[in-house]
Amino acid sequence: MTNSPFVIFQKNCDEAVLWAVHKLEFAGFRAMRxxxxxxxxxxxxxxxxxxxxxxxxxxxxxxxxxxxxxxxxASLLIHSSGEAxxxxxxxxxxxxxxxxxxxxxxxxxxxxxDIAA
Numbered sequence: 506m507t508n509s510p511f512v513i514f515q516k517n518c519d520e521a522v523l524w525a526v527h528k529l530e531f532a533g534f535r536a537m538r539x540x541x542x543x544x545x546x547x548x549x550x551x552x553x554x555x556x557x558x559x560x561x562x563x564x565x566x567x568x569x570x571x572x573x574x575x576x577x578x579a580s581l582l583i584h585s586s587g588e589a590x591x592x593x594x595x596x597x598x599x600x601x602x603x604x605x606x607x608x609x610x611x612x613x614x615x616x617x618x619d620i621a622a
Contacts, residue, residue, distance in 0.1 A: 513589055519565075
């Protein structure tokens, strides 16, 4: 995974996830939301946000698994704070994405980004 997002979308996380799933499915992928940070935090109310240092955190992180043909799923991380959502693809030796699939995902999520879902 790179430390830099490949796209930043000026919407809150829920809107960004809906938009991303729509764009991915339109491009022929299957996309499934598998993790939600705020839902996971409900069991740990005493935890402070590492970015803000407070329990009242507006950060959100969602993991979307992206499926295409016979490839293993790719993991898309969407991290947001406020009205900005950053998109990252997990591409490590342990969880690699075929180059064509990675390029197609990035194209699906960067073309016409100014169009609202």
